[in-house]
Amino acid sequence: DIQMTQSPSSLSASVGDRVTITCRASQGISNYLAWYQQKPGKSPDLLIYAASTLRSGVPSRFSGSGSGTDFTLTISGLQPEDVATYYCQKYYSAPLTFGGGTKVEI
Amino acid sequence: EVHLVESGGDLVQPGGSLGLSCVASGFIFSGYPMTWVRQAPGKGLEWVSTISGSGVSTYYADSVKGRFTISRDDAKSTLYLQMNSLRVEDTAVYYCARTASLWFGELNWFDPWGQGTLVTVSS
Numbered sequence: 001d002i003q004m005t006q007s008p009s010s011l012s013a014s015v016g017d018r019v020t021i022t023c024r025a026s027q028g029i030s031n032y033l034a035w036y037q038q039k040p041g042k043s044p045d046l047l048i049y050a051a052s053t054l055r056s057g058v059p060s061r062f063s064g065s066g067s068g069t070d071f072t073l074t075i076s077g078l079q080p081e082d083v084a085t086y087y088c089q090k091y092y093s094a095p096l097t098f099g100g101g102t103k104v105e106i
Numbered sequence: 107e108v109h110l111v112e113s114g115g116d117l118v119q120p121g122g123s124l125g126l127s128c129v130a131s132g133f134i135f136s137g138y139p140m141t142w143v144r145q146a147p148g149k150g151l152e153w154v155s156t157i158s159g160s161g162v163s164t165y166y167a168d169s170v171k172g173r174f175t176i177s178r179d180d181a182k183s184t185l186y187l188q189m190n191s192l193r194v195e196d197t198a199v200y201y202c203a204r205t206a207s208l209w210f211g212e213l214n215w216f217d218p219w220g221q222g223t224l225v226t227v228s229s
Contacts, residue, residue: 034215036151036216043221043222044219046218049217055217087151089216091215092210095167096213099150
């Protein structure tokens with residue numbers, strides 16, 4: 001099975017900072033990667049799919065990049081409402097694996 | 107607006123059974139694969155099971171294979187998860203999620219998610 005490893009597991013940044021979260025797959029997954037945001041006490045929301053395609057309605061400060069085994073989620077200009085845990089997820093084949101999550105605080 | 111509402115979560119003893127439901131609205135239910143994802147208290151997300159839009163194909167995580175059964179009733183726009191032989195480690199919030207349907211299959215990303223229903227397995 002393909003394992004997904006996120007780093008860091010948590011981070012603290014200031015409002016306006018550029019934040020980068022990394023997700024690494026144990027094998028190549030092309031661009032079959034999604035990113036989710038889960039705010040405290042809420043269900044997850046889709047941010048990005050196909051590694052870099054922004055879901056409609058998601059603020060443009062969020063962006064994704066990567067292909068193969070290494071992927072990045074970037075928040076360009078952190079906002080207070082971005083406090084959340086972020087998860088990557090590989091798809092296309094079973095099992096559909098999530099990364100361990102990255103908790104973002106201000 | 108797309109809306110998913112789970113129900114059926116409860117406290118159950120180890121070895122017991124429980125059935126979850128997820129009622130969908132705001133989209134053509136039969137046109138989409140559907141998925142169950144769970145989250146143990148304070149932990150990350152774990153994919154549980156996916157069913158194709160036709161209901162013909164089903165997929166399970168190894169941790170639940172042989173114990174859980176996913177099904178759907180398109181006439182009722184409802185997704186189900188029958189959970190048997192429950193273990194303490196099955197304790198989690200269970201989310202249903204609409205799954206993207208692409209040319210290469212039904213194992214894709216999830217959007218949107220329901221609010222979740224809590225299953226607690228304890229004696």
